[in-house]
Amino acid sequence: MPFFIRKPNSEPKDKKRKKFLKSENAKKKTKSTSSEFTNGHTNKKSKKQKDIIDENEEIPSDSDLDEDDEQNRQTNGTVRLDNLLLNEEDDDDDENNVHEQRLKRAKEYIEQIAKQEKERELDRDTVSERLRDDVLEQAGKLHRQVASNYSQPVLLHTCRGHQQSVTCVCISYDNKYAFTGSKDCSIIKWCLLTGKKLHLIRRIVKPTETNERVPIVGHYDHILAISISTDGQFLVTGDRADLIQVWNAQTCQHLKTLRGHQGPITGLAFRRNSHQLFSASQDRSVKLWNLDEMTYVETLFGHQEPIQAIDALMRERCVTAGGRDGSLRLWKIVEESHLMFTGHRGSIDCVALINDEHMVSGGDDGCIALWSTGKRRPLYNLPRAHKFTSFDPLVIPSSLPDDFWITALASLRYTDLLASGSFNGTIQLWKSTPEFNHLIPLFTISQVGFVNDLKFSSDGSYLVAGIGQEHRLGRWWTVKSAKNSVLIYKLDKNTN
Numbered sequence: 065m066p067f068f069i070r071k072p073n074s075e076p077k078d079k080k081r082k083k084f085l086k087s088e089n090a091k092k093k094t095k096s097t098s099s100e101f102t103n104g105h106t107n108k109k110s111k112k113q114k115d116i117i118d119e120n121e122e123i124p125s126d127s128d129l130d131e132d133d134e135q136n137r138q139t140n141g142t143v144r145l146d147n148l149l150l151n152e153e154d155d156d157d158d159e160n161n162v163h164e165q166r167l168k169r170a171k172e173y174i175e176q177i178a179k180q181e182k183e184r185e186l187d188r189d190t191v192s193e194r195l196r197d198d199v200l201e202q203a204g205k206l207h208r209q210v211a212s213n214y215s216q217p218v219l220l221h222t223c224r225g226h227q228q229s230v231t232c233v234c235i236s237y238d239n240k241y242a243f244t245g246s247k248d249c250s251i252i253k254w255c256l257l258t259g260k261k262l263h264l265i266r267r268i269v270k271p272t273e274t275n276e277r278v279p280i281v282g283h284y285d286h287i288l289a290i291s292i293s294t295d296g297q298f299l300v301t302g303d304r305a306d307l308i309q310v311w312n313a314q315t316c317q318h319l320k321t322l323r324g325h326q327g328p329i330t331g332l333a334f335r336r337n338s339h340q341l342f343s344a345s346q347d348r349s350v351k352l353w354n355l356d357e358m359t360y361v362e363t364l365f366g367h368q369e370p371i372q373a374i375d376a377l378m379r380e381r382c383v384t385a386g387g388r389d390g391s392l393r394l395w396k397i398v399e400e401s402h403l404m405f406t407g408h409r410g411s412i413d414c415v416a417l418i419n420d421e422h423m424v425s426g427g428d429d430g431c432i433a434l435w436s437t438g439k440r441r442p443l444y445n446l447p448r449a450h451k452f453t454s455f456d457p458l459v460i461p462s463s464l465p466d467d468f469w470i471t472a473l474a475s476l477r478y479t480d481l482l483a484s485g486s487f488n489g490t491i492q493l494w495k496s497t498p499e500f501n502h503l504i505p506l507f508t509i510s511q512v513g514f515v516n517d518l519k520f521s522s523d524g525s526y527l528v529a530g531i532g533q534e535h536r537l538g539r540w541w542t543v544k545s546a547k548n549s550v551l552i553y554k555l556d557k558n559t560n
């Protein structure tokens with residue numbers, strides 16, 4: 065059986081046929097033109113005759129076409145040059161089209177940016193101010209003066225759901241949700257806007273086995289600390305049974321149980337914009353955890369008494385309140401060192417960072433102190449900060465100390481707005497001076513019960529308070545007329 069082998073680089077028959085016919089027609093045209101000039105007349109053929117010639121024309125084979133192409137390459141240099149010029153012109157057209165498309169896209173992009181800038185009404189001063197704030201925030205030195213712009217807080221919601229004293233509060237960084245823990249061993253997720261209960265994590269039965277491999281999905285003892293990561297991915301809670309539970313903040317599903325402390329967990333704090341977790345315990349130690357891998361990193365020792373509170377911000381460091389040892393300690397993780405600050409006359413029970421270089425503390429001596437990380441003594445100390453605030457003496461037990469123990473502190477990060485709470489039920493808002501050498505009282509909110517925790521929302525629109533009949537760490541006094549609740553206050557700025 066006969067077979068054919070086609071050259072791999074050979075052109076298709078249709079293209080070769082067209083090329084051959086074109087060359088033949090060019091030859092005939094040249095011949096007719098030459099005869100026209102020599103004989104003085106043209107050979108005119110009828111359309112019918114041309115059709116007959118085209119129909120009877122011989123179809124060349126592949127070998128004939130190859131030979132003819134070779135002859136054209138050798139003799140017809142002008143045709144080759146014209147073809148090249150045509151190809152170059154086509155290439156130029158393509159490049160022009162590409163340039164036109166790029167120019168069109170660039171114009172559209174510029175118009176879009178101009179439209180966005182116009183909508184946001186951003187001018188050069190606003191942009192420069194924003195850049196300056198970002199730089200200062202990264203350096204931990206940002207301090208905005210906003211406290212004078214606020215008006216009297218308004219009680220937006222009174223949320224009831226816990227059966228015992230509310231001990232700890234945290235707010236998501238998108239300012240939509242609040243999470244609270246209680247002595248009833250439950251966790252509740254609240255909507256800040258409506259005050260509705262969105263999810264309840266109930267108390268679990270205490271396991272009979274103490275094997276660490278047995279999973280414990282929940283709390284069976286008092287919850288004393290709670291915190292949420294900046295991105296809202298992880299929620300962590302610590303209890304009196306020495307356990308730290310990790311939850312999915314969106315679905316409230318249990319993820320991991322962290323073990324290692326030998327005493328009740330009294331404080332939890334995430335490093336800002338990371339999943340690095342600091343935990344403080346009554347075992348006098350601070351532990352560092354990596355929640356990306358759900359692993360323990362290291363333990364920090366230094367306090368001589370049980371740690372009562374902890375806080376952290378942008379830098380890889382945290383500050384702790386040492387309770388009865390009368391000291392604050394700033395732990396520098398990278399440098400593997402810490403600084404000690406003293407100044408209170410009694411137990412230091414709460415601490416809050418204002419920025420990475422300044423902080424505020426409160427204790428059972430009734431004092432509120434302002435600190436700089438560069439000095440070991442307080443810049444300012446306000447004694448009996450809640451002594452002269454208004455309260456109803458009929459509902460306050462006579463057994464309570466006269467110094468009005470500071471039980472909770474909160475700061476609106478990188479601003480001059482502070483809040484403090486006491487066991488007489490009052491919440492006091494303060495303004496700190498730019499030099500951090502004075503506290504100016506702004507507003508007093510009277511409530512009944514122990515103010516066990518306070519938190520500002522990141523945008524300064526809400527203040528959430530955890531109220532209980534008892535102090536979060538003990539049952540030394542009980543205010544029976546108080547309601548175990550979560551109070552959500554709306555913070556509005558003056559329109560003047």
